Amino acid sequence: MFKEVEKTLSFPSLEQEVIDFWKTHHIFQKSVEKDAPQGNYVFYEGPPTANGKPGIHHVISRAYKDLFLRYKTMQGYRVERKGGWDTHGLPVELEVEKKLGFTKKADIEAFGIAKFNELCKQSVFERIQDWQAMTERIGYWLDLENAYITYENQYIESCWWLMKSLWERDLLFEDYRSTWHCPRNNTSLSNHEVAQGYRDVEDPSIYPKFPAYTGELVKCGLLENETQPVYLLAWTTTPWTLPANVALAVRADAMYGLFAAPPQAGDRSQTDLYILASSLANQVFGEGNYRTLKTFTGEALVGLRYQPLLQGYVPEGEDLSQGFRVVSDEQVIVDEGTGVLHIAPAYGDLELGRKYNLPMLFSVDLLGQVYPQVKLVDAPEGEGPYTGQFFKDADRQIIADLLDKQLLYRATTINHTYPFNYRDGTPLINYAKKSWYIRTTAVKDKLIANNNKIHWHPEYIRDGRFGDWLRNNIDWALSRERYWGAPLPVWVSEDESDYICVGSVKELAELTGRDLSELDLHRPYIDEIVFEKNGKRFQRVPYTVDVWFESGAMPYAQWHYPFENQDVLAGNFPADYICEAIDQTRGWFYSLHALATLLTDTGGSLAHIAQDSPAFKNAIVLGHIVDEKGEKMSKSRGNTVNPWTVLDVQGADALRWYLYSTSPPENTKRFSQGLVEDTLRDFLMTLWNTYSFLVLYANLDQPDLQQDIPVFERPEIDRWLVAKVNVLIRDVTERLEAYDPTSASRAIRDFVVNDLSNWYVRRNRRRFWKSEHDGDKLSAYKTLYETMVIVAKLMAPMAPFVSEHIYQNLVLSVFPEQPESVHLANWEKFDPTLIDTNLLRDMETLIRIVELGRAARATAKVKIRQPLGEILVRVRNQAEIAGLKRLEEQLKEELNVKKVTYLDIATDFVDYTIKPNLPLVGKRLGKQVPALKKKLETIDTHELVHNVREGKETVIHLDGKSYRLEPEAFLIEVNSPEGYAAIEEYGYLAALNTQLTPELIQEGVVREAIRLLQEIRKKAGLNLSDRIRLGLETSGTLLEALEAHLETVKNEVLAQEIRFAEIKEACYSTCVNINDIQLRVTLQKISSDGEVG
The missing domain is CATH 3.30.2320 (hypothetical protein PF0899 fold)
Incomplete structure (x- = not known):
């Protein structure tokens, strides 16, 4: 009848057999091609880079993706599952540089861009076999044969078209701005890249003393005479920017003061004069360590000139006459530091510099190396002592030199966040330079509005992490001074007066008058394409574009839109579902969202697409993964887990089920091989043993499972199971529709372990064992068989291997005309006519009392095998009493008792000891807690317990005051009468007579x-x-x-x-x-x- 079930089961071996079956019978292809009455369910694959081995975090995202794609396929949708590979960008370049021993861009230039990029191209698929093997092994169905590849010309050309469409609406532009710059790789980074690299670090915290011109202070009435120097006291965590200082900023409406305070080091009997915010004097000098000589507003300081501390590099033609003066800025804060802000327009203060026409000085170049011109103001001619030092390394010597010159009030350290290149850990510089930008701020309101159309899972991402990001949106820094990436398609005339943005290879060919159909669009070949127009020679700007732009372009570029497949895009936009880790709220989620908003905005370039459309409708955001102790996984700690170790021992189904069921997707997940083993043992083996039980006895008895037995004609226990599995169908469907795989998987697990195995099969073993082949026995077989088939289908999206095996053996052996795979079968539909609510209620009451009775036995240390004479039962209403009486024989069998006595609903058979729940009431009652304890010793415990059972508040009077306490404020202990073991919960009571005859x-x-x-x-x-x-x-x-x-x-x-x-x-x-x-x-x-x- 059925294939025999192996006594010694290896899930990995079973899973490999299923993989072989899928491949031999082309099940994946058939799942895409089968009838789809519900239409398309569109999925976007976030493209990984295959130049490194896939880790456990890659398994997680693929497991969550596959679940919903299988589920929607079974529901009758067409799910195409197009794969993709992210092949460009700095991560690829860094890997190749590492192999070649390169440390800087000059090494690449000397090696040759063409050879370097060819190595990059080769490297991106070095580990593709590992990725393909992992993808297949975990059961993630993905079309990798027709995957989009971001380095292909067609993909790049679509990116060009997107940029041209932005250019035509003045949304792509070049500007001189402060942008985060990586000195190691000598390139800009976008704000969403920077956001992924912040770290908590210890940095210098120094208070530089800028000498003011005392004559100006006397002139404006802030100082009586010029007998003593006065210092404008600033604060900074970036000493390396001090040579670029050209101004000090104060808050005009804040109060400042002239203070006399002793120096931190040296002769403490002497005092120096300082100007800083009045609110910060205590914090800076220490209470009682200073005298206030005068107070005034920040406005009084505006225009005051001072002397710089260090010399910086002065670009040719730069006029310093407007520098080294105090300016006002409302952004200055007066609750930390000194209220005097050091201004260096070259390194983050460009907008303020423009506002006041300040000069531009530099301390470090784009490689992060200190310029030779940097030195103390009074240093002798010649090269400075910091020349060529990396900017962070120069801090120490700059601090030492300023201390030596008594130009620092104090030098300590501070723990704060600072941005690093998230790819290689290089500290970044906020550098003023030319870059190309996308004007995302022009559609900021649309970005926010479109975000509100997306169903985020969890929901708080919408207004929290992602919403905050959008509300603080700045223009997208697009250009990169790198090599291996999609080239920015902008050509500039030699005199830099004209720019042309190219939107296709055809357009470029027309400009050059050449056939460019075979041209590799990468550098250096694209750099060699020059042309003349209007008497001017045009050369491409030397930039590639942010790889996040490329990945965000995948909804269009994967189809080579708009050059072909226009109708295909119309049916595949927006995505119904995407899924990635939480850091992608600053990465792929954002780039998808930003480009879709820009392109579907009024005047956008997407034909046949609804205006103001987000790129995706539903997004599951995954939390991070840590080891079983909650610590971050790292090779140095030796706590990483190779996914193949788990796949080869516990298998993919156990791994997947653990990921779904252990916690919601957004939670940080603890992971270890042992935790997966627990899932295998506690759930999958229970499922397998139930399946094995059915196969074993069915093979002995050969029941006619094709014979129809109407549900209403079956025994009550069978009708109960039919109702329970229908409730399961309803609950799992509702939870998967809500993108809640955790609740769905837990519902299946609870049903299989508690309802099916521990209750139905255990209580009905004798029906399968008995020798008579009657209708009762056939009904048991039929009910268990149907239930196992339904469970296999409900599990199929989550545990695709074992569900396939069970389906193959149970279904096709009996009904060979059914779909050849569970993944080609239809999703089970909820049938409300099969729900007997009274039966479900009665059985639920029975099971609850059984559980209480077992707990009472455990309390009394009486094993279940020892019969007892009586159990006293109290439930909550007459309907439950009637139902329990109808099922009384089952209650006796389960608890091994001879008699059941039903107590009146209002009967208080036991006494109670009530104590306050201190963690809950402690903060609220404070010193009244001892009084509450005494009160609870004399209170009517039965009345209070009744309130707790009903979920009502209890009014307690303490020292003349009344307090309304919720049910959770009390801890209730049941005190059993002599000779009884009683357990009470939520108004239900089970009391066993423990006297033995x-x-x-x-x-x-x-x-x-x-x-x-x-x-x-x-x-x-x-x-x-x-x-x-x-x-x-x-x-x-x-x-x-x-x-x-x-x-x-x-x-x-x-x-x-x-x-x-x-x-x-x-x-x-x-x-x-x-x-x-x-x-x-x-x-x-x-x-x-x-x-x-």
Whole structure:
């Protein structure tokens, strides 16, 4: 009937068999090509770079992507699953530089751009086989044969078209701005790249003393005479920028003062004069360590001139006459530092410099190296002492020299955040220079409005991390001074008066009058393309573009839009679903969103696309992954996990199921091989054992599973399971529709473990064991079979391998006309007519009381095998009492009790000890907590417990005041009466009579003997269905007990015959002890007709 289930299961081996089946039968292709009555479900693959091995974090994102694509396919959507490869950019260049031993851009230039880029091209697919193998092994179906590749000419040409469309609307432009610059790689970075590289670091915190011109202070009435120098006291964490200082900024409406304070070092009896914000004097000097000589507003300082501390590099033609003066700026803060801000327009203060027409001085070049001109103001002629030092390295010597000249009030350190290149860890410089930008600020309101159309999972990303990013939007720094990337398609005339942006290879060919169809669009070949127009010679600007622009262009460039596939784009935009890690809110999520907003804005260039459309409708944002202790994974710590280690031992289904079920996608996930093993053991093995149970007995009995048995004609326990699995269909569907795989997977797990295995199969074993082939037995088979098939389908998107195996064996063996794969089958539909709400309620009440009864046994340390005389039960209403009475026999069996007594709903059978929940009430009541404790010793505990059960607040009077306390404010302990073990929860009570009679004790001994005999069957290597002949040799009370309950023992252990003597033909024998009495067991396996097996 069914293929036999392996006794020793290897999930990895099973999964490889399934992979082979998929490949042989082209199941993935068929899933894309099958009928799709629901239309397209569009998915965008965030392109990885295949120049490194995939890690566990790549497995996570692919697992979450695959789940919803399989689910939507089963729902009747067409899901194309086009793959993609991110092949350009700095990460690729850095890897090649590392192999070549290069440390700077000059090394690349000397080596040759053409050769370097060719090595980059070769490197991007060095690990493609690893990526393909991992993708296949975890069951992530993706069309990699037709994947888009960002280095291909067609992809680049589409990017050109996008940039040309922005150019035509004045959204692509060149400007001289402060931009974050990486000195190691000598290139700009976009704001979303910078955002990914902030670190907490320790940096200098210094207070430079800028000498003011005292004559000007006297002139404006801020100083009485010029007998003592006065210092404008600033504060900075970047000493290396001081040579570029050209102004000091104050807040015009804030209060400042002239203060006398001793120096930090040297003669403390002397005092120096300082100007700084009045609100910061205590913080800077220390309370009581200074005198206030005069106060005034910051406005009084504006225009005051001062002397610089260091010389910087002065560009040719730069006029310094407007420099070294105090200016006002409302951005100056007066709650940290000194309220006097050091201004260096070349390194972050460009807008303020423009506002006041300040000169531009430089301290370091684009490589981050200090200019030779940098030195102290009074230093002798010649090269400065910091020449060629890396800017961060120069800090120490600059500080030392200023201290030596007594031009620092104090030099300490500070812990703060600073941006680094997130690719290689190089500290960045906010550098004023020419770059090309996309004017995203022009559509800022549209960016925010379109964001509100996206369903983020979790929802708080919309207004939180992503929303904050959009509200603080700045123009996108697009250009990169690098080599391996899509070239910026802008040509400039030699006199830099005219610019031409090219939108296609055809347009460029027309400008040059050449056939460029075979041209490689990368550098250096594109740099060689020059042309003349209007009497001017045009040369391409020497930039590539931000790789995030390329990845954000994938909805269009993957189809070579608009040069072809216009109708294809119309049916594949926007995406219904994307999924990546949380850092992509600053990366791919943003670049997709920004470009879609720009292109679908009024006057945008996307034909056939709805105006003001986001690029995607739903996004799952994944949290980071850490080790099982919650620590960040790193090679240096030795706590990284190779995904193949898990895949080869526990398998992909266990790995996937753990990821889905352990916590919501956005949460940081703890990960280890042991945690995946727990999932395998606790869930998948339970599923497998249930499936194995069905196959084993069905193969013995050969039930006719094609025979229809109406649900309403089946026994009550079967109708309950049918209702429960329909509830499961409803819940899993609703949760997956809400993009909540955690709740969906947990619902399946709870159903399989609790409802199916621990309740239905355990309670119905005898129906499968019995020899009669009646309607009751067929109904049990039919119900369990249908349930296992439904579970396989519901699990298919999450555990695609084991669900495929179960489907293949159960479904196609009985119904060969069904789809050949579970992943080609239709998603199960909820049928409300199969839900018997009363039956579900009654069974839920039964299970709740059973759980309380088991807890009561555990409290009393009475094993379930020991029968007890009575259980007292209290439920919440008459309907529950009626339902429990109807199911009373099941309650007795489950709790192994002889009698059930129903207490009145209002009966308080137990007493209570009530204590305050200190963590909750402590802060609220404070010193009144001891009074509350005393009050609870005298209060009517039954009334308070009633309030807690009903979820009502309780009013407590303490020292003349009234407090309304919620139910959670109390901890309730149940005190059982003598001779009873009682457990109460949410108004339900189960109280077991723990007094044992001789008859109960004897029955308990028999049940212990049955347990041991079942273990002996296993040790003898018997199948669950094998019949046996049993020899039992013992004495005393044990012999009496076994003789008194002989038929029970025979039925439970499938013994066709029991002799109280040795069986000479035994195939297995052993001895055990029960209550210190020896029992010798001899066992012989026999066939079902009584013959020796």
